[in-house]
Amino acid sequence: MAAAARAAFGVRHVARGIGRLANVVLVKGQGSYVWTNEGRKMLDFTSGIGVVNLGHCHPKVTEAAQSQLSTLVHAQANIAMHEPMLSLIDHLKPVMPDPSLDTFFLWNSGAEAVEASIKLARMATGRQNIIVMQGSYHGRTIGTMALTKSKTIYGAGFAPFMPGVFAAPFPYCTQCAVAGASNGKHGFDNCCMDPVHELQVLLKQQTTPKDTAAILIEPVLGEGGYVVPPPGFLAAVRKICDEQGILLILDEVQSGFGRTGRYFAAEHWGVRPDIMVMAKGIANGLPLSGIVSRKELMDRQNPGSMGGTYGGNAVACAAGVACAQVMREEKVLDNVAARSKQLLDTLNALKSSPKTGHLIKDIRGLGLMIGLEFNSPTFPTLTPQANVPAGVASKVQAKCLEKDLLTLTTSIYETIRFIPPLTVSEEEMRIGCEILTQAVEDVAR
Numbered sequence: 001m002a003a004a005a006r007a008a009f010g011v012r013h014v015a016r017g018i019g020r021l022a023n024v025v026l027v028k029g030q031g032s033y034v035w036t037n038e039g040r041k042m043l044d045f046t047s048g049i050g051v052v053n054l055g056h057c058h059p060k061v062t063e064a065a066q067s068q069l070s071t072l073v074h075a076q077a078n079i080a081m082h083e084p085m086l087s088l089i090d091h092l093k094p095v096m097p098d099p100s101l102d103t104f105f106l107w108n109s110g111a112e113a114v115e116a117s118i119k120l121a122r123m124a125t126g127r128q129n130i131i132v133m134q135g136s137y138h139g140r141t142i143g144t145m146a147l148t149k150s151k152t153i154y155g156a157g158f159a160p161f162m163p164g165v166f167a168a169p170f171p172y173c174t175q176c177a178v179a180g181a182s183n184g185k186h187g188f189d190n191c192c193m194d195p196v197h198e199l200q201v202l203l204k205q206q207t208t209p210k211d212t213a214a215i216l217i218e219p220v221l222g223e224g225g226y227v228v229p230p231p232g233f234l235a236a237v238r239k240i241c242d243e244q245g246i247l248l249i250l251d252e253v254q255s256g257f258g259r260t261g262r263y264f265a266a267e268h269w270g271v272r273p274d275i276m277v278m279a280k281g282i283a284n285g286l287p288l289s290g291i292v293s294r295k296e297l298m299d300r301q302n303p304g305s306m307g308g309t310y311g312g313n314a315v316a317c318a319a320g321v322a323c324a325q326v327m328r329e330e331k332v333l334d335n336v337a338a339r340s341k342q343l344l345d346t347l348n349a350l351k352s353s354p355k356t357g358h359l360i361k362d363i364r365g366l367g368l369m370i371g372l373e374f375n376s377p378t379f380p381t382l383t384p385q386a387n388v389p390a391g392v393a394s395k396v397q398a399k400c401l402e403k404d405l406l407t408l409t410t411s412i413y414e415t416i417r418f419i420p421p422l423t424v425s426e427e428e429m430r431i432g433c434e435i436l437t438q439a440v441e442d443v444a445r
């Protein structure tokens with residue numbers, strides 16, 4: 001009773017603007033599990049939205065943070081440098097997707113870091129406009145809401161936003177393939193449009209390259225649906241940027257730190273960003289984010305133009321150092337590959353099963369950033385399916401929750417995304433897959 005009263009207290013006094021998957025009160029997290037104040041143990045395939053990549057309360061990260069807590073907590077970055085920040089840079093430099101990325105600015109949240117990347121791009125190029133991708137998610141601050149294009153709910157009622165933002169289509173080829181459309185150009189065989197051509201048209205019709213500071217892209221669309229771009233797309237965008245003097249900013253807030261099976265998703269396509277944005281997995285739950293670029297660009301900012309009270313906090317940086325060590329020592333990327341295969345095998349089995357196959361439209365993703373898209377009657381032009389119920393993703397998510405598996409949905413499409421801790425064990429993945437299979441079968445009934 002006391003536990004339920006506590007949840008009711010939260011529902012009453014915590015801002016309603018925070019949408020919530022479950023009205024439960026968490027009191028503990030360990031590895032791939034969290035516990036509620038009612039003693040319920042839940043398998044967490046959300047990792048707190050892709051943050052606790054090494055599992056909740058990884059002992060080495062906790063130990064590093066605890067030790068730093070009793071040494072130096074706050075060493076304000078505009079006053080002095082501090083050792084944990086330098087140590088973190090030491091550990092991050094070797095894992096950057098390109099050696100040119102060697103100069104860092106550390107901050108608190110992903111959205112703040114995205115804003116820092118826009119400030120840098122504008123200052124470094126002397127240009128104002130930014131191109132983002134349709135379906136993108138870059139944050140919910142008043143600045144980043146202008147850049148976020150995954151769902152109208154994030155911006156509804158909050159306008160006006162930062163001007164000078166233009167959206168180009170992100171190649172979501174599954175939608176086109178289902179619609180039976182194909183243009184066959186530029187290697188985007190299943191796509192009804194050519195995303196590179198669309199970008200070129202945008203640069204001719206809406207924002208001239210001379211006014212365009214940067215193209216900002218998530219290498220794998222996150223909240224927008226876990227959409228992996230076709231091979232060649234990011235390289236083609238890189239080429240346009242090079243030709244036009246536009247900077248390429250990759251937002252690796254969700255896709256970074258091993259999530260897609262490589263340290264950073266950019267590595268899958270060998271694409272070099274001019275600026276890369278990082279957060280989430282960087283410190284396994286302590287608030288820390290940052291941008292990295294080459295010194296020549298970073299040096300174009302005036303001293304004093306960047307910074308804030310808490311950015312690059314010493315305890316968070318110490319946790320970040322421990323994360324980098326654990327990633328290497330525990331061969332986390334090897335586990336991502338094995339668990340990814342295990343999860344994909346289950347999803348493919350659901351697709352080929354006569355019981356559930358009719359519900360499933362697409363399985364996609366990289367590493368442990370996997371999306372399962374269900375058919376939907378609300379996109380009738382794309383998937384005219386008379387026997388498909390509405391809202392399958394939410395129904396499956398609710399069934400999973402009943403069975404103590406936490407999952408997230410994405411965007412406007414009927415998609416469940418799987419972002420378990422990268423350290424999830426074979427047995428935990430087996431349990432999660434079993435719950436998911438039951439949930440989809442229940443909904444299919």
Ligand code: PMP
Binds near residue numbers: 139
């Ligand atoms: N960029 C991406 C790709 C994200 O996924 C997120 C968070 N989901 C953000 C930016 C914003 O990060 P934060 O919530 O820490 O502000």
